[in-house]
Amino acid sequence: MAVERTLSIIKPDATARDITGKINAKFEGVGLRVVAQKRIRLTLAQAQAFYEVHAERSFYDELCEYMASGPVVVQVLEGEDAISHHREVMGATNPAAAAEDTIRKEFGVTVQENSVHGSDSPETAAREIGFFFSQVEIVG
Ligand code: ADP
Ligand code: MG
Numbered sequence: 001m002a003v004e005r006t007l008s009i010i011k012p013d014a015t016a017r018d019i020t021g022k023i024n025a026k027f028e029g030v031g032l033r034v035v036a037q038k039r040i041r042l043t044l045a046q047a048q049a050f051y052e053v054h055a056e057r058s059f060y061d062e063l064c065e066y067m068a069s070g071p072v073v074v075q076v077l078e079g080e081d082a083i084s085h086h087r088e089v090m091g092a093t094n095p096a097a098a099a100e101d102t103i104r105k106e107f108g109v110t111v112q113e114n115s116v117h118g119s120d121s122p123e124t125a126a127r128e129i130g131f132f133f134s135q136v137e138i139v140g
Pocket of ligand 2 (some may be wrong): 118120
C-alpha cells in the first residue's frame, strides 16, 4: 500500500441538505485526510469539461446540468490506498445497490443524485486534482 491522493466532490444534493460535515466525518473516520477543500458553483461548461470521459453516455447532459445546479465541495483526500479506499467508503454508484455503512447507502437519493464523486484510478486522480487545485492549495 502507498499513500495516495484522490479527488472527491460532495455533490449538489448533499450541499443542499447541509450534510457536508457528516460526509467529511465519514472520510476522516476511516483515515482519509482532507488536505484541500473549497466550495464552488460549477458552470455548465466546467461540468461538461470535468465529465468529458462520459460524453457518449446517455446520462451525460443530465449529469452535467445536475452538477451545475447548486454548490459543490471539491476536495483532495490523502491516505493509504486513498483511491480505492475512498470508493469503498462511497459505495456503489446506485445508492439502492450500495453496501451498509457507505455514504451512498446512507445519504444517496438516486443513481444520479448519489451525493459524492471519487476518482477511479491514479491517472484520473491526477487529472481531476489538477482540474480544481494548484499545488499551493494542497497542504498535507
Ligand atoms: P461513479 O461516480 O460511481 O464512478 P460513473 O463514473 O459511472 O459512476 O458515473 C458518474 C456519475 O454519473 C455517477 O456518480 C452518477 O451521478 C451519474 N450516473 C451514473 N450512471 C447513471 C445513470 N444510469 N443515470 C443517471 N445518472 C447516472
Ligand atoms: Mg466515475
